[in-house]
Amino acid sequence: MGKLIVFEGTDGSGKSTQFELLAKRLEAESIAFQRLRFPQYEEPSSALIRMYLGGAFGDDPEAVNAYAASTFYAVDRYASYQRVWKDYYQDGGLVVSDRYTTSNAVHQGSKVPEAERAEFFRWLYDLEYDRMGLPRPDLVVLLDMPVEVSEQLMRKREQSTGTHADIHERDEAYLEKCRAVARQAAEYYGWKRVSCVQSGTLRSVEEIHEEVFSIVRTCLKGE
Ligand code: ADP
Secondary structure, eight states, X not given: OOEEEEEEESTTSSHHHHHHHHHHHHHHTTOOOEEEESSOTTSGGGHHHHHHHTTTTOSSGGGSOHHHHHHHHHHHHHHHIIIIXXXXXXXXXXXXXXXXXXXXXXXXXXXXXGGGHHHHHHHHHIIIIIISOXXXXXXXXXXXXXXXXXXXXXXXXXXXXXXXXXXXXTOHHHHHHHHHHHHHHHHHHTXXXXXXXXXXXXXXXXXXXXXXXXXXXXXXXXX
């Protein structure tokens, strides 16, 4: 089996940015890897996700319960694994993914009452890894960014790219809850949490990258 490294974090926490920096670094160090990004919006396997995020089942993320919504995302990963990266991974390849099952823990886990969250976390990993047969990540890096900072970054990104926020990204209270749940999931599953803010100030993308890369290097050495 190969290795699977995942970037996780709430919307606008810098996943794409850190993913690109890590990709460049791995290329510079001649470490071969395959890139993945979930959801796969351009693939038919994401049809239910697109309906959900577009508000087809209601504008409020809570309109679709955590278990139902999680299955929309799980089948998208299943399709990708079977069709795109299974052989590469099983032959020992390194796979780096921007989001994974871990995003269900963060975004759907926030809909589950606190007292039932551990049960949801157990159900989720059982569904995707034990039952559906998707690979378990060797390393999950959680980019931990305060919501007020990521909100500002997302608004800037929308202005520069002309894109619009989806039902998750528009809802600040929901994002706030997701951040707390992400920290809880990191504890529960043993993810590596990287703090994007230090003494109230946003750290530079390069500084965050150096911390991320040292964690990745340790994982690749098998330590
Ligand atoms: P995500 O993929 O998690 O939604 P992005 O990587 O797209 O987040 O980051 C959101 C925006 O914030 C982007 O415009 C990105 O350039 C910017 N950004 C991310 N991290 C930092 C940082 N540490 N300092 C300044 N800007 C950042």
